[in-house]
Amino acid sequence: MAETGAHGSTAASAAGVGLSKGGGTATAPAVLEVEGLSAAYGPVRALDGVTLRAESGRITAVLGANGAGKTTLLRTISGLVRPTAGRVVLNGEDVTRSPVEAMVTKGMSHVPEGRGVIAELTVDENLRVGSLFRGKVGQDEFDRVYDLFPRIAERRGQTAHTLSGGERQMLVIGRALLARPKVLLLDEPSLGLAPRIVAQIFALLRKLVDTEGLSVLLVEQNARSALSVADTGVVLNLGRVVVTDDAARLAGDEDLRHAYLGF
Template sequence: MSTTTELQKDAGTAGTSEETLLELKSMRVFYGAIEAIKGIDLTVRKGEIVALLGGNGAGKTTTLRTVSGMLQPRHGEVLLRGERIDGIKSHELVRFGIGHVPEGRRVFSTMTVRENLEMGAYRFSSVDMAEMDRVFTLFPRLAERRSQQAGTLSGGEQQMLAIGRALMGKPELLLLDEPSMGLAPLIVQQIFEIIEEINKQGTTVLLVEQNATQALGLANRGYVLETGEVAMSGPATDLLADNRIRAAYLGEGAA
């Protein structure tokens, strides 16, 4: 069993507050008899970007799917603004201010870019055109392709569309699962710049990402999962400098 190592208490970062937005308490999640998440504790403060790192099978995607209501914890609690949300169905959690961009993008391939974005606003009685304009400002490529079927977009454009679709629901907390997966380095850089801008505009982000350098370079704090447990946590700068992280994720030998 891994022991949680808190590198140091984060003194706070510009643009964030001490208000806790999301909190996981002793959360345990099972697939049948298999325990995928083994009692983790995790906190995301309002205004932060928090990175969730770990190898394949560590439990990162399971964590996001549980926060967004796609899975239910068998034990523990999921709290949003201090209120328990575990047990609430995923389509209802959108109304609580949670947006989820799943791994693999999953756009509606036969629908146009504009129609995909409109689907993201289903929690409202009508589409907020100002919000759509905001998405098109963040993603000019989508504006150029608004009448194009989503299935004909490049991988990077589909990732932009998946993020834009989530933003149409006006989330306070945005869950991003592997946004850089399968994308060219230049596109990855663009995606991370957009995530940073989304955060600056007031959206809190919980980011699952294999690219530790990119993720920790963007995040305020990070957690490292190993086989369903929190192995390390702390300010992103400290995690990035830690020899164990560098050896595990950056291909460098520990000193």
């Protein structure tokens, strides 16, 4: 199936944010290229020759049932899991064997599932922890994060354990953005959140992608919401890519949705 640049707007419209069409086409240079990536946990093969690309100014949604390999894919791309085959290319550089801590300086931020804040630290201190790998970060960059997330700006002096689930998700995304990534890997950001909060977070991602050229690789169990904000969808099944296509076309493919996406 061919890829195009169209994308839906359901999630963003719910948050009241106007969207423009995502930049780039299928022939645009890829910020991130994954080629024939395989990974295993002992005898269990979790990824089997996965190939995909993520471009500037686009959201690529990785979808599939539980156990499809979505989280393992992000963990392997970011270096937390070592692949058994294949390679990861970031901004034209092969980073397959790069240390995890080097990925930030090379332009990649990974927000794992689970909203991993440091509960005993304040919001502001959590953000500053996220800036450590970048060296000196100006106050204007912290202010930018607070401008993006007014909810956490209001709570900057509070300890993170007092935040709601949605506020914690905003905090970990803001912390990742302090690294000024070219590629943001985002794992299950909607998990356990109210639809209204999910819509706000997805709308903000869409805005960052459209206005700043960020590339987002989004893993989501909530396929309907993910496809409403994404440009491209990649469907995994048992560690393999089943299909890659324009997000709107995937959302409209009833047979594929029923077979792999559960709606």
